Structure formats: C-alpha cells, structure tokens
Amino acid sequence: MSRAARLVGVKRGTLQQQIRAGELKTFEGQILLTDLLQAYPDAQIEDSSMLERVEQIIEQASFINPDAIPRKADNVALTRRIMSLSEDLIRQKRQNRRYRDLFERLQSEILRLSDDPEGLVRLSAWCADALARVDDDDATMDQSFARETFLRVMSAQATVIPSGHEFFVEGAESILEAGLRGGLALNYGCSNGNCGLCKIRVVSGETRRIRHHDYALTEAEKGVGYILGCSNTAVTDVVLEADEAASTADIPRQQIPLRIKKVERPDDGTLILNARTPRTSRLRFLAGQRARLSVDSVGDGLYPIASCPCDDMNLQFHLALGDDPIAGYLAETARANDRISLDGPVGAFVLDEDSPRSLVFVAEGIGFASIKGLIEHAMALDVAETIHLLWFATDGKPYLNNLCRAWNDALDNFTYVPLESDAVARVDESLRESLESGRLDGYDYYVCGGEDLRRRMLQFVEQSAVPSAQLNFEAFD
Ligand code: FES
Numbered sequence: 001m002s003r004a005a006r007l008v009g010v011k012r013g014t015l016q017q018q019i020r021a022g023e024l025k026t027f028e029g030q031i032l033l034t035d036l037l038q039a040y041p042d043a044q045i046e047d048s049s050m051l052e053r054v055e056q057i058i059e060q061a062s063f064i065n066p067d068a069i070p071r072k073a074d075n076v077a078l079t080r081r082i083m084s085l086s087e088d089l090i091r092q093k094r095q096n097r098r099y100r101d102l103f104e105r106l107q108s109e110i111l112r113l114s115d116d117p118e119g120l121v122r123l124s125a126w127c128a129d130a131l132a133r134v135d136d137d138d139a140t141m142d143q144s145f146a147r148e149t150f151l152r153v154m155s156a157q158a159t160v161i162p163s164g165h166e167f168f169v170e171g172a173e174s175i176l177e178a179g180l181r182g183g184l185a186l187n188y189g190c191s192n193g194n195c196g197l198c199k200i201r202v203v204s205g206e207t208r209r210i211r212h213h214d215y216a217l218t219e220a221e222k223g224v225g226y227i228l229g230c231s232n233t234a235v236t237d238v239v240l241e242a243d244e245a246a247s248t249a250d251i252p253r254q255q256i257p258l259r260i261k262k263v264e265r266p267d268d269g270t271l272i273l274n275a276r277t278p279r280t281s282r283l284r285f286l287a288g289q290r291a292r293l294s295v296d297s298v299g300d301g302l303y304p305i306a307s308c309p310c311d312d313m314n315l316q317f318h319l320a321l322g323d324d325p326i327a328g329y330l331a332e333t334a335r336a337n338d339r340i341s342l343d344g345p346v347g348a349f350v351l352d353e354d355s356p357r358s359l360v361f362v363a364e365g366i367g368f369a370s371i372k373g374l375i376e377h378a379m380a381l382d383v384a385e386t387i388h389l390l391w392f393a394t395d396g397k398p399y400l401n402n403l404c405r406a407w408n409d410a411l412d413n414f415t416y417v418p419l420e421s422d423a424v425a426r427v428d429e430s431l432r433e434s435l436e437s438g439r440l441d442g443y444d445y446y447v448c449g450g451e452d453l454r455r456r457m458l459q460f461v462e463q464s465a466v467p468s469a470q471l472n473f474e475a476f477d
Contacts, residue, residue: 002166002382003157004031008040013358013385013413020385078172080206080235081156103131156234160184160242161203165381169234172210175200176229181310183380185245185286191230192280198229205238248286248348256281256342258293258315263330266399270366271327272306273317275340282312283342287351287377288370288446288474291344293317299325304448304474305345306369308376315342318369318399349448349474351377357444357470358386360435362457364424364449365393367476368400371448379411386413388434390427392449396420424453428460440464448474 005012015031018024024031024039107127114120155168158175167182169175176198179186189195193213202225213231229242245251258275265271273293277283285291287309294300301324307316319327326340334340351359351374359378363371368391378384389407391398396418398404408416417434435443441464447457454473461471 001031002168004036005382006168008036010040011411011413012382013387016385017413080208084206084236100131103127107131156205157237158234159237159239160244161239162241163244165244169238172208172233174210174230175207175227175232175234175238175240178234179229179242180312181380183308183310183377183382185250185309186229187243187245187250188230188284190280191282193228193231194280196228199226200229200240200242201225202227203239203241206235207232207238208235245286248289248345248350251284251286251289251345253344253346254281254283254342256283258340258342260330260334260336260338260340261314262336263334265331267397269321270399271319271321271330273319273330273340275315275317275342277313277315277342279313283315283345284312285309285345287373288347288349289345289373290347290370291315291317291342292346293326294341294343295326295329298329301326302346304347304370304373306372308373308380310377310380316372318366318372320366347474349446349472350374351381351446352444352472353381353383355444357384357442359384359388360431360443360445361387361389362427362431362445362447362449362453363389363391363398364453364476365421366399367448367450367474368398369448370474370476371446372400374446375407379407384413386415387411388443389414389416390419390430390434391416392419392421392424392427392453394421424449424456427453427456428463431460441466441470443470445471446474447471448476450476 001012001015005015015024018039019026025035107124110120110124110127114124155170157166158169158178159166160179163184165182165184167179167184169178176186176188176191186200187197189197191198193211193215196215196217199217199221207227209227209231210233211231213228215228217226217228229240256277258277261274261276263271263273283291283305285305288304290302290304292300292302301319303317303319303326305315306318307314319330321327321331349370361371361375371389371391375387375389378387389404391404393399398418401418404416404418407414415434417430419430423430431440443466445457445461445466447453454475457471457473458468460466461468
C-alpha cells in the first residue's frame with residue numbers, strides 16, 4: 001500500500017478511501033500494478049521530482065559528519081539494492097519470455113490442428129490480437145516498472161513486526177532515523193551506538209553497518225540476527241522485529257539541556273520557541289506530550305511539545321505572553337544559543353495509533369500547540385484516511401494560519417477550517433458541516449481548549465452516538 005501510494009504520488013489514506021469505496025481492488029492486502037494503473041491511468045513518471053528527491057538525500061547526507069557515515073557505505077548500499085533489483089528483473093524477464101513462447105506455440109498448434117479452420121482461425125486471430133495488446137500494455141507497464149525500480153534503488157521498505165508498521169529507509173540513513181521519520185515510536189537512547197537500546201532483530205532482508213558502535217552485541221545476539229538500529233541501514237526490503245512504545249509508560253523521563261535556535265512572534269500574544277537538543281541526547285517522546293522548561297533565576301513552566309517525535313532534535317513550543325516568566329524571558333532577554341533546561345516528557349494526550357478511524361482535531365487558541373504535534377505525527381504515520389482540523393481563534397485569525405492552509409493545499413486527505421473564537425458555542429454545527437454526516441462515529445476526536453469547548457464536545461459526542469472513548473480532551477491552561 002505504501003509503495004503503491006508513492007508510485008502514483010498520493011497519500012496512503014487516499015488509496016484506503018478508494019479501496020473502501022470499491023474503486024480500487026486489493027488482493028490479500030496487496031494492490032496489483034494493473035489495478036493501480038486502471039485507477040490512475042494518468043500516473044506520470046516525474047523524473048524531475050525523483051531527481052529532486054535524490055538531491056535532497058545528498059543534501060541531507062552532507063550535513064552528517066562524514067566520518068560517522070562514510071560515503072562508501074552509501075555506494076555499497078545503493079549497489080546492493082541495484083543488484084537485488086537486477087536479479088528480480090532477470091527473473092521477471094525469463095518468466096515473460098516463457099509465457100510469450102508458450103502463447104506462440106499455442107497459436108501455431110491451433111493452426112496445425114485445424115482441419116475445419118472456421119472456428120479455430122477465429123481463435124488464432126484472437127491469440128494474435130491478445131499478443132498485440134500485451135505489447136501495447138507493456139509500454140505503460142514499462143514506465144511504471146521503471147519508476148518503481150527507481151524508488152526501490154533510492155529506498156528500501158522496512159516492515160516492523162509485531163506491529164505491522166511500515167517505513168522507507170532512504171539512501172543510507174540509519175534504520176532508527178528512518179523509523180522515527182516514519183512516525184514509529186521505536187526504542188532508543190543515545191542514537192550513536194553506545195547504549196544498545198535500539199537493538200532490533202532482522203527477520204529477513206539485508207542490512208549494513210554504516211557507523212562504528214561501541215556497544216558490543218554478544219555472539220548469541222548476532223547469531224539470531226540482532227543489530228543496532230542507529231548504526232545500520234537497510235540494503236534491501238527488510239522485516240524487522242523491534243520494540244515500539246505502546247504507551248506513555250514506555251517513555252522514560254529525561255533531563256536535557258536545550259539550545260535556543262530562534263524565537264518567533266507570530267502575533268501580539270504568542271511566542272514560538274524553536275530549540276535544539278544535543279546530537280547525542282535527543283528527546284524521546286510521543287506526539288501530544290508536554291515538557292517542563294526552566295531557566296535559572298527566571299522560573300519554569302509546563303508546555304506542550306508542538307513538534308513531531310519524527311524530528312527528535314528540533315523541538316518547538318508555543319507560549320502565551322502575559323504573566324508567564326519563561327515567555328517574558330524569551331521575549332526580552334533570551335538570545336540564540338542560550339541554554340534552557342528541559343524535563344519530560346509528561347502527559348497522555350497521545351494518538352491511538354491502532355485505531356482505523358479518520359482523525360478530527362479541534363483547537364482553541366494556543367491549544368493548537370498540542371494539536372500541531374499530533375497532526376505532524378499523523379502525517380508521518382500516514383495511516384489515517386482523512387484528517388480534519390478546526391481551529392477557533394480571535395477574529396478567525398489563527399497564529400499559524402499559513403501553515404494550516406499549506407497542509408490543506410498540499411494534502412488531498414486534509415481539510416482545514418479556521419473559525420472565530422465565539423463560534424465555539426456552535427462547534428457541533430461546524431463539525432457536522434465539515435464531516436461525513438451519517439458516520440460521525442467513524443472519527444477519533446482530539447480536542448485542546450477551554451472548559452466551554454470541552455462541555456460542548458461532550459454534548460456533541462452524546463447527541464451523535466459517538467462512543468465517549470473516541471473523544472480525547474486536553475485543557476490548554
Ligand atoms: S540508540 Fe543507543 S546504541 Fe543505538
């Protein structure tokens with residue numbers, strides 16, 4: 001499913017919607033290329049976009065310490081992927097040749113046996129016609145095959161058991177980096193080969209070490225296929241057995257010194273803090289959780305982490321200006337590179353990743369901070385069919401309106417509705433207008449706002465026969 005979505009350039013959720021509507025067939029959870037092309041006859045090979053992706057990978061690689069990931073590893077991983085694809089290609093070609101030979105033999109056999117050619121000649125003509133059509137189809141198939149081959153050279157697909165989560169390993173990035181980027185809550189600690197917490201077992205496929213690690217795996221562990229996710233890349237498609245955090249209880253509390261990167265002021269009442277963790281001490285958290293920020297001789301405060309765990313080094317926090325000492329310090333005193341301490345994460349306002357339902361997010365004012373982390377995480381996971389965001393703000397002007405509009409424009413399964421703050425009183429109407437009436441219980445609702453919004457959402461789920469467990473609320477104080 002993930003590969004099919006990539007191939008035709010849509011989100012996975014879009015394909016899921018089409019399968020549900022009966023517009024796209026699946027067989028044992030797989031989509032046949034012919035069915036995919038029937039649903040997307042205009043799917044083009046966009047060489048330029050693929051080349052852009054290659055350039056991106058090279059660019060990202062250039063930020064990485066060249067001693068940590070030798071260039072040779074990139075070449076080896078790519079060469080091995082090409083070799084594995086060549087083997088696939090040769091197998092496919094041999095099989096095609098056999099079918100074609102068989103068909104030609106069938107055609108001549110029919111002619112040879114025909115005493116009374118009337119019916120058999122027609123059959124023979126049909127064979128010739130079918131062969132010609134195979135040639136026509138081949139042109140389209142060739143294009144798609146070329147595109148898929150290219151994608152497979154640039155990235156290997158990883159499937160994690162027992163969860164069944166999937167992600168792509170691009171270029172020669174580490175399995176851990178790729179898994180986090182794909183929205184998985186994999187187990188890890190130092191990210192640089194010292195702690196051993198990112199141990200995973202390779203069930204099938206080929207991996208390759210891309211950096212030296214001090215942590216020593218035992219011979220017994222190596223014998224059954226254990227590797228370190230932070231120090232290995234996937235060479236071919238792989239199946240991995242790995243631990244993932246199932247709940248907030250699996251995430252340890254951490255104390256990390258952050259460096260301030262940038263403080264933005266999107267409107268008169270709001271500050272956005274962008275901060276960075278040390279490379280070897282990143283923050284492991286689940287989207288939607290909070291962390292305590294403190295500055296010596298200034299004070300501290302508990303804030304939602306407004307970014308995605310898929311980028312565990314770059315953290316974002318939204319603060320309301322007023323009597324908050326940390327917000328005051330950031331607005332008046334702080335400079336880039338100053339230190340600020342983090343303690344966390346805490347909180348249980350997190351996504352139910354196993355839910356098959358579409359997602360509805362409702363934010364009031366700065367309550368968007370918690371919601372933003374959840375939305376970015378949902379996008380990284382790419383499992384929700386549709387995502388809807390309603391944001392109540394003063395004068396209907398949310399402080400990150402442009403970002404939400406950009407999501408709305410770029411993603412075919414995302415809708416965004418900005419609303420005036422006093423429209424909270426009519427949140428039920430807004431939800432009924434935005435969602436598929438008749439299946440309001442087909443959504444999970446994540447809401448962050450004040451007491452009035454909480455009360456009205458409770459009424460809404462009760463009147464709409466939505467099970468109360470599908471409403472998740474976080475107060476934004
Ligand atoms: S995360 Fe510590 S060894 Fe991989």
